[in-house]
Amino acid sequence: MYIEHIVKAMTNNPLLKSAAVEKSSHLEYFNIAVSVDCVIFGYEDKELKVLLIQSDLEEFSGLYSLLGDLVKPDEDLDAASYRVLKDRTGLDDVFLQQVHTFGSVNRHPSGRVVSTAYYSLVDINSHKLNIDSNDLHWHAVKGIKKLAFDHKQIIDTCIKMLREQIMEHPVVHNLLPEKFSLRALQELYEAILGTPLDRRNFRKKIALKSWLSELDELEEDVTHRPGKLHKFKTKAVKSAVSKKG
Amino acid sequence: MYIEHIVKAMTNNPLLKSAAVEKSSHLEYFNIAVSVDCVIFGYEDKELKVLLIQSDLEEFSGLYSLLGDLVKPDEDLDAASYRVLKDRTGLDDVFLQQVHTFGSVNRHPSGRVVSTAYYSLVDINSHKLNIDSNDLHWHAVKGIKKLAFDHKQIIDTCIKMLREQIMEHPVVHNLLPEKFSLRALQELYEAILGTPLDRRNFRKKIALKSWLSELDELEEDVTHRPGKLHKFKTKAVKSAVSKKG
DNA sequence: TCAAAAGTGTTTTTCTTACACCCATGA
DNA sequence: TCATGGGTGTAAGAAAAACACTTTTGA
Structure with a gap:
């Protein structure tokens, strides 16, 4: 209704x-x-x-x-x-x-x-x-x-x-598939912020948050060198959902 | 009611x-x-x-x-x-x-x-x-x-x-009399934040905001060296009231 | 002359930004 | 072999934090 x-x-x-x-x-x-x-x-x-x-x-x-x-x-x-x-x-x-x-x-x-x-x-x-x-x-x-x-x-x-x-909380985890490349994550951030980001600085900043774990898997079906896949740690996501911690 | x-x-x-x-x-x-x-x-x-x-x-x-x-x-x-x-x-x-x-x-x-x-x-x-x-x-x-x-x-x-x-907007201007010393302002911030602040760093930070104008007047009735009085600039306060700018 | 706070700068550390090269892959 | 993005480190600049001494005033 x-x-x-x-x-x-x-x-x-x-x-x-x-x-x-x-x-x-x-x-x-x-x-x-x-x-x-x-x-x-x-x-x-x-x-x-x-x-x-x-x-x-x-x-x-x-x-x-x-x-x-x-x-x-x-x-x-x-x-x-x-x-x-x-x-x-x-x-x-x-x-x-x-x-x-x-x-x-x-x-x-x-x-x-x-x-x-x-x-x-x-x-x-x-x-x-x-x-x-x-x-x-x-x-x-x-x-x-x-x-x-x-x-x-x-x-x-x-x-x-x-x-x-x-930038404070891993709230975006639902916007990506479970496994994603860092480039995909960066593009998402750029879309939300409406501004381009420096790749190296972005990766450094994300690494510091400890939100992600790196998998032993690579991107597939890409026409270039495949990037490593990552996923959000359950712990990080749970605290984002409950209290953005 | x-x-x-x-x-x-x-x-x-x-x-x-x-x-x-x-x-x-x-x-x-x-x-x-x-x-x-x-x-x-x-x-x-x-x-x-x-x-x-x-x-x-x-x-x-x-x-x-x-x-x-x-x-x-x-x-x-x-x-x-x-x-x-x-x-x-x-x-x-x-x-x-x-x-x-x-x-x-x-x-x-x-x-x-x-x-x-x-x-x-x-x-x-x-x-x-x-x-x-x-x-x-x-x-x-x-x-x-x-x-x-x-x-x-x-x-x-x-x-x-x-x-x-x-720290972003001069919202506290109503909590002090029109003219006040920087010490009074700092004590106010400490009361709100619940933590002591470094005097020199606090003054530097406040000075950068350009919220205050320094008056040619000194504190009175204090038992120590009187501090210069300051007041909030009307401009700064108005933008705080309207849109915290 | 003492007590109390005013006033003031520099150093260190941390964070942010800018920036460039080689590598792995598929076409 | 080429095009595409992956992956990485460093130097410079900006912001934040730590920190101490001299000055002014009234009691």
Whole structure:
């Protein structure tokens, strides 16, 4: 169920309208809906992408929006973001990072919705990935200009936080296959940061983090000298998921 | 009006109860209240302090809590935090930083409340400061052990963010009188960071920021060699307030 | 003249950046 | 043998940390 549907239904609901007219001083405090929006990043063709859905609000016809939903009364805020991710992608072993809460009165045309933004990083080519709708598409972040609601601003805020976090914590581990070359990792970092990196300095910096273990395997199907494959240490990844340690 | 009062009133409201029992699938999404909690920091006696209020919820009798309130339906989230600050302290020229949104189902004993935490820094000795209630008191952060709700965790989260921000932006300007010595500034930083700093390195670092202008005045009423007084440049402070630039 | 803090520079270490050559592989 | 990226080390510069002595003031 899309957030737009629900909110539209709510604001069209005569029961609710009359309650609003009543302006019961207690009830009116419940006239704010709480939602989560998930900025689900992926990585493909050396580009950072984000999973968007065609908006079905009239006001935003032709525009895309983030994946979100209203938070259920008996559901933790964080749990709501996991649910959205799970329902939309089938993935459930992914970390979500709360970024910011957007609460302007007029950010949603159909009613008052305060929304907490989370970002997540998933493997576009994971066999577990199971996108639930034809309306869902991966969009290159660089090409995104206008989105429904304030979702462009939400993405920008999330990218900013993502950029701050990738050098501190191995959060990107889901964006690559299990085994990858250092070049692939560097290209990923360059895509996220939007800037080229020096190869030797990058390798030094990554080596210092001790996030990776080097395998006794080489790249295959490359037309040049194959690089050694690496993988993220389970330990490093677990601490990234739980507390970015 | 305290948030506790409102929520208590709401959960005791028979109108609301029946609505909840009805479980109208639309209405139930409004059963989440949205609030803000303000972590208002001050500085006195070389200690970082925070403004707390005695909780009047039975469940938390004897405990203190943060200043917060429900967000009004026609009020921006940020505006709600400014309103709480203004109503409680009389101050309105202060910057507030959103930190995190806390949304566990059971964080509030009387009902579902999702709360966005903000921190702010105010001058305890400002003549504008006008604390509106005898239940409000400044508490040394170091001595705080247990608070109502999850407010201890909220404070800890805000302190962490504050510590990250003070070296990047001149956010602390409200914690000192207009004119102050570099020693006073350093003691403030030490109180916030909880660690001693090297005097020469601290001065070098602050000088590089170009936040301060040196005045042709000296400290008075000190029993030792008086230091030069400084003040924050209006420019630096304004950019800190608006976008921490 | 003493106590207390002001004021000030240099050295060391650490981190960051810039930079170039030979190597292994497949086409 | 060529094109492509793999793999590696060092020197210079910038930032951070450690560290001590002289000066000014009031008591």
